[in-house]
Amino acid sequence: MPRTDFSNYNAPADLLQDKIILVTGAGDGIGRAAALSYAAHGARVILLGRTVKKLEAVYDEIEAAGHAQAAIYPIDFSGASEDDYNEMAAVLQKEFGRLDGLLHNAGELGPRTPLGQYPADTWQKVMQVNATAPFLMTKALLPLLEAAPQASVVFTGSSVGYEGRAFWGAYAVSKAAVENMMQIFAAELAETTAIRVNSINPGATRTGMRANAYPAEDPRTLKTPEDIMPLYLYLMGDDSKGTSGQQFLAQPK
Numbered sequence: 001m002p003r004t005d006f007s008n009y010n011a012p013a014d015l016l017q018d019k020i021i022l023v024t025g026a027g028d029g030i031g032r033a034a035a036l037s038y039a040a041h042g043a044r045v046i047l048l049g050r051t052v053k054k055l056e057a058v059y060d061e062i063e064a065a066g067h068a069q070a071a072i073y074p075i076d077f078s079g080a081s082e083d084d085y086n087e088m089a090a091v092l093q094k095e096f097g098r099l100d101g102l103l104h105n106a107g108e109l110g111p112r113t114p115l116g117q118y119p120a121d122t123w124q125k126v127m128q129v130n131a132t133a134p135f136l137m138t139k140a141l142l143p144l145l146e147a148a149p150q151a152s153v154v155f156t157g158s159s160v161g162y163e164g165r166a167f168w169g170a171y172a173v174s175k176a177a178v179e180n181m182m183q184i185f186a187a188e189l190a191e192t193t194a195i196r197v198n199s200i201n202p203g204a205t206r207t208g209m210r211a212n213a214y215p216a217e218d219p220r221t222l223k224t225p226e227d228i229m230p231l232y233l234y235l236m237g238d239d240s241k242g243t244s245g246q247q248f249l250a251q252p253k
Contacts, residue, residue, distance in 0.1 A: 011233040017042030020096050020148075021236060022073075024137075025106030027054025030156075030202055033225035034103055034232050039067040041233060046092070049106065050076040071095070077106060077133035078125050085140035098147035101236045104134040104155045104178075112167045123170045130174035135181060145195050154235050155182045157199040157247060179247065186245030196244035198235050202228055202251070223251060 021038050025031035026047040032054075035045045039062045047055045047070055055072045062070045073088060092099065108129035110122055138153060145151040160168045161175025179199055186197040202225075228250040234240050235248065 009230040009234040009239075011041055011230065011237060011239075013041065015041045015233060015237040015239070016101075019043045019100035019236075020046065020098060021101035021103065022046040022048055022092075022099060022141075023103045023105060024048045024077075024134075026058055027051050029105075030225040030228070030232075031103070031105040032058050033229055034105060035070070036061060036065075037226075037229045037233060038101070038236060039070065040065065041237070042068070043101070043236075044068040044096075045070045046073055046096075047071065048073045048075060050074065077129040078108070080133060080136075082136050082140070085136045088137070089140040089144060092141070092144055096144070098151075099141055099144035100148040100151055102138065102141060102145065102151075102153045103232070103236065104137070104153070106133070107156060108171070110170050113169055114167060115169055118169050126170035127174050127177075130171065131177040131181070134178065138185060142195075146193050149194065150238055150241055151193075151195045152236050152240065153182075153185065153195060153197045154232070155179075155197070155199040157182070157201040159201055161201075162247075182247075183245050190244060196240065196242070198240075198244060198246045198248060200231060200235065200248050200250055 016038055019042065021043045023031050023035045023038070023045060026035045027049040031049070035047055035058055039045050045062065047058055049055050052072070052074050055074065059070045059072055073091070075084065075088065106129065108126045110126040134155060145153065155178050157179050158175040160172035161179045164172050164176070182197055182199045189195045189197060231248055231250045
């Protein structure tokens with residue numbers, strides 16, 4: 001069962017002081033909120049996404065707030081190859097030398113369509129962005145994560161990844177893969193590294209993806225990305241040392 005006991009965690013102001021944390025999908029939604037929250041708690045944040053203009057806006061917000069200077073790394077998961085992730089690792093190795101945290105937040109919803117009618121090319125894209133990209137990126141960045149004293153990797157799960165639901169198609173399948181991948185990485189890294197690996201199901205949150213999935217829903221009834229940041233902070237900071245292979249709900253029911 002997913003854990004719910006840290007959703008109201010109160011993070012110390014210096015929780016992430018001098019840590020280097022990479023956030024995917026950092027241009028808006030939960031990724032933007034996480035990047036700003038990590039920076040506000042002392043981290044130097046690497047903003048990763050496909051839309052440079054959005055990343056630059058978050059960069060400017062961090063700079064205006066007087067936090068540690070962020071970095072931007074543009075990449076489009078739908079077309080990135082293993083070589084692209086290896087190149088990323090080489091750049092980050094040269095620039096930073098280690099990685100204390102990695103938040104896999106970027107995602108692709110895809111259509112709400114019966115599997116029997118699901119377009120094959122869309123299936124490939126959703127699986128590429130949601131499952132293959134986090135795998136290849138984590139694999140490439142493992143040496144940087146191992147170089148940190150206590151590194152944290154956080155995957156983004158979903159309730160449809162716990163149990164399949166009609167019409168959720170490749171998104172549900174990819175999220176089931178993500179939950180399984182998280183558990184495998186956690187188990188394999190537990191004995192030989194100080195890397196912990198967990199997943200967060202953000203739940204119903206006021207984001208663009210949620211609006212696309214539920215167009216008739218009133219967004220004012222939903223929590224904002226900022227509302228669910230306590231759990232994101234807990235899992236990225238040293239207070240969660242020793243916690244690995246666990247699923248967390250950002251919004252306990």
